[in-house]
Amino acid sequence: MLTVLYDARCQLCRKARSWLEDQPKYVPLEFVAAGSDDARRLFPGLDPASTLEDLTVISAEGGVYRGAKAWVMCLWALRKYREAALRLSTPEAMPVARRLIAWVSRNRLWLSSTMESLGLEGRSR
Amino acid sequence: MDFLIVTYCLYLAISVSLTVWVARTLFRNGRIFLVDVFHGNESLADSVNHLLVVGFYLVNLGYVSLALKLGYDVTTARGSIEALSQKVGVVLLVLGAMHFFNLYVFSRIRRRSVLEIAPPPVSPDACIARAR
Numbered sequence: 421m422l423t424v425l426y427d428a429r430c431q432l433c434r435k436a437r438s439w440l441e442d443q444p445k446y447v448p449l450e451f452v453a454a455g456s457d458d459a460r461r462l463f464p465g466l467d468p469a470s471t472l473e474d475l476t477v478i479s480a481e482g483g484v485y486r487g488a489k490a491w492v493m494c495l496w497a498l499r500k501y502r503e504a505a506l507r508l509s510t511p512e513a514m515p516v517a518r519r520l521i522a523w524v525s526r527n528r529l530w531l532s533s534t535m536e537s538l539g540l541e542g543r544s545r
Numbered sequence: 546m547d548f549l550i551v552t553y554c555l556y557l558a559i560s561v562s563l564t565v566w567v568a569r570t571l572f573r574n575g576r577i578f579l580v581d582v583f584h585g586n587e588s589l590a591d592s593v594n595h596l597l598v599v600g601f602y603l604v605n606l607g608y609v610s611l612a613l614k615l616g617y618d619v620t621t622a623r624g625s626i627e628a629l630s631q632k633v634g635v636v637l638l639v640l641g642a643m644h645f646f647n648l649y650v651f652s653r654i655r656r657r658s659v660l661e662i663a664p665p666p667v668s669p670d671a672c673i674a675r676a677r
Contacts, residue, residue, distance in 0.1 A: 446661065465673040483669030492667050502660050509666035 421448045422497055423462070424490070425476040428453035431532035432524075433475075440494055447497040474525055487525065488518040549618060552625040559629070560609040560636045564602065567640050571647055572598045578651055582658045601643060608639050 424440070427433045437451050452459050454471040463478060470476070470486075477490040485493045495505035508517050524531065572594060579590035612632060619625050 463673060478673070479665070479669065482673050484671040484673055485667065486670050489667045489670060493665060496663075496665055502663060506660075506663060506666050 421450060421480050422493060423450045423452055423478045424494060425452055425454040425459055425463075425466075425471045425478070427472055427475075427528065428456070430528045431536060432528045433532075435535075440498070443501070444499040445497050446499055446502060449494065449497055475521075488514065488521040491521050492517070548620055548622070548625045549615065552615070552619050552628050553613060555625075555629055556613065556632050557609070559633050561606070563633075563636065563640060564605045564609065567644055568598055568601050568605075571601060571644065575647070575651065578655065582651075582655050584658070584662075597647065601647065605636075605640060605643060609636055612636065 424437070426437055440449055441451070452462065454476065455468040459466070459471065460468060466476070466478075466484070474487040475490040475494075477485040477493045479485070479493070492505050492509050495501040495508065498505075507513060575597065576590060576594050579594050580587055583589045583593070612635060615628055615632075619628055
């Protein structure tokens with residue numbers, strides 16, 4: 421099982437969570453709001469501020485994945501996207517993926533409000 | 546000498562032998578492949594292999610049988626050989642197509658099986674203890 425620490429303040433992140441929850445999976449995903457009491461209780465060794473900056477995924481063995489690696493792990497857990505995850509993690513693709521994901525992550529609140537104003541809200545949890 | 550009957554008999558002998566030969570190749574080599582796909586479960590692999598080969602025989606022998614009739618009379622050795630080469634040629638092409646289709650199906654099955662056990666493609670940035 422993978423635990424996904426996501427930014428619950430961000431509309432984009434909540435949509436991503438919904439989407440991930442709906443996908444058929446090889447590995448179950450558990451979602452916990454980053455910086456929340458649950459997150460602190462589950463992972464006392466993790467700095468809450470850093471988990472709010474970048475998507476963080478923690479494996480059952482305690483491995484911590486951040487940013488692009490966290491996204492690759494989420495995709496790896498999904499039946500339809502495991503192959504995409506394997507392809508994204510090649511030495512050629514990874515730097516590009518990393519830059520794109522870092523950009524989306526930095527601008528996620530702006531992206532969320534743009535999506536809202538464009539009426540692209542989906543259901544949020 | 547009835548060349549038509551001789552042609553038919555030769556056609557059947559050659560086509561059936563070729564079908565059996567290709568089926569046995571698939572059976573022997575496909576087994577190794579299937580055991581890998583089913584992660585060492587030999588009885589399951591044997592079972593699936595047997596089912597696939599039965600299907601292969603049904604389709605190919607069915608085709609061979611349907612395609613037997615010549616539609617015109619053959620009265621010379623030359624006519625017989627020409628008719629045979631045409632009919633056997635088509636049987637070989639059909640066998641070849643079925644063979645490649647089987648390989649394609651096998652490779653899809655194997656790809657899915659490999660994906661299922663693929664480990665995470667990235668290494669963790671850090672390791673922590675979980676409080677559970």
